Amino acid sequence: MSVDRVLAVVIEHDHGETKPVSLEVLSAARKLADQISGKVVAFCFCREANLSGDLFIRHGADEVRFLTHPDLQHYIHENYVSALLRELEKSAFDYLLLPATNNGKELSAVLSARLGVGVAADCISISVNDGDVEAVRPVSAGKAHSTVRFTGKKPHILSLRPNVFRNPPIARQGEIVEEAIQLPEFSQRVRELVKQVGSQLDVTEARIVVSGGLGMQGPENFKLLEELAEVLGGAVGASRPVVDNGWRDYSNQVGQTGRTVSPDLYIACGISGAVQHLAGMSSSRCIVAINSDPNAAIFSVADYGIVGDALKIIPALTREFKKVLTS
Numbered sequence: 001m002s003v004d005r006v007l008a009v010v011i012e013h014d015h016g017e018t019k020p021v022s023l024e025v026l027s028a029a030r031k032l033a034d035q036i037s038g039k040v041v042a043f044c045f046c047r048e049a050n051l052s053g054d055l056f057i058r059h060g061a062d063e064v065r066f067l068t069h070p071d072l073q074h075y076i077h078e079n080y081v082s083a084l085l086r087e088l089e090k091s092a093f094d095y096l097l098l099p100a101t102n103n104g105k106e107l108s109a110v111l112s113a114r115l116g117v118g119v120a121a122d123c124i125s126i127s128v129n130d131g132d133v134e135a136v137r138p139v140s141a142g143k144a145h146s147t148v149r150f151t152g153k154k155p156h157i158l159s160l161r162p163n164v165f166r167n168p169p170i171a172r173q174g175e176i177v178e179e180a181i182q183l184p185e186f187s188q189r190v191r192e193l194v195k196q197v198g199s200q201l202d203v204t205e206a207r208i209v210v211s212g213g214l215g216m217q218g219p220e221n222f223k224l225l226e227e228l229a230e231v232l233g234g235a236v237g238a239s240r241p242v243v244d245n246g247w248r249d250y251s252n253q254v255g256q257t258g259r260t261v262s263p264d265l266y267i268a269c270g271i272s273g274a275v276q277h278l279a280g281m282s283s284s285r286c287i288v289a290i291n292s293d294p295n296a297a298i299f300s301v302a303d304y305g306i307v308g309d310a311l312k313i314i315p316a317l318t319r320e321f322k323k324v325l326t327s
């Protein structure tokens, strides 16, 4: 097969596990590569090659490069940038795709500045038009979408929104290489990364998000949301005033100045539906709103609305889901 263009994908991993969003990025790259006679190279920077290269191939990689160094056990952007720049100098890439996670966004911004190339952040769709790759990304706090076409110096960088580009794996062949690399003397090392207990699931990566607003009345009632999220295998989100009040950590905040989420199911509990909140969750596949005010703005974006007291409805939902999911 003749290869016209080469796409690089950066794999994100945490505590020895591949982040599911990396598999989404790989399959999006595969789809694109199939339309432009492209080849997909997956870069996995790690201390040792202990992740499944076959999994990356099944999700779309033609070649998996495990690049190992003791200081690459955890993500530190200086180390990743050094390692990536070295790879981009060695071979020419047309596109560089990363997850639009905190790390992926940081890495794409730094690389874009260092290489003087364009970046399309938080893409929700990518396609090929007249042989050129086009990316669609939300702008103006999600109120509009812009279509980006790349010109100029390569590689063109795209970060892809989690939970949008899911495709099942398929049986494929590919090549896996492993190479110990050098990093500059100043490379930084994290001695130990402590994982926060009780909030393992990142709100941007969860397929189900149960979010609470001021209507939850107080921090103690977020226990109800945690119980529902646990039964559903989801994560807990929050509106900004909830975070400003110190009821929840900032990492939970959904909205214009918080995280952008696109889960399969978003349950908004006691959230009024201000535009700044909608900016972070309106692309969810299914939205359920629970609010005591039948005129709350959140109902205008909801697929299902429940008018009533969230503090009574949430435990009832948890009980029912438990029954259904365990039967």
Ligand SMILES: Cc1cc2nc3c(=O)[nH]c(=O)nc-3n(C[C@H](O)[C@H](O)[C@H](O)COP(=O)(O)OP(=O)(O)OC[C@H]3O[C@@H](n4cnc5c(N)ncnc54)[C@H](O)[C@@H]3O)c2cc1C
Pocket: 212, 213, 214, 215, 216, 238, 239, 240, 241, 242, 253, 254, 255, 256, 257, 258, 259, 269, 270, 271, 272, 273, 274, 275, 276, 277, 280, 290, 291, 292, 293, 296, 308, 309, 310, 311
């Ligand atoms: C520059 C800027 C950036 C912002 N960024 C964000 C952001 O990132 N994320 C964000 O969320 N906000 C953001 N905001 C704030 C935003 O404008 C709203 O103030 C905020 O989203 C409202 O939060 P809320 O829905 O929890 O509270 P409220 O607007 O006070 O709504 C509470 C809701 O709970 C309902 N309720 C009350 N009691 C119950 C009950 N027992 N059961 C069920 N429902 C009940 C009420 O009817 C009401 O609809 C931003 C604002 C600005 C100016």
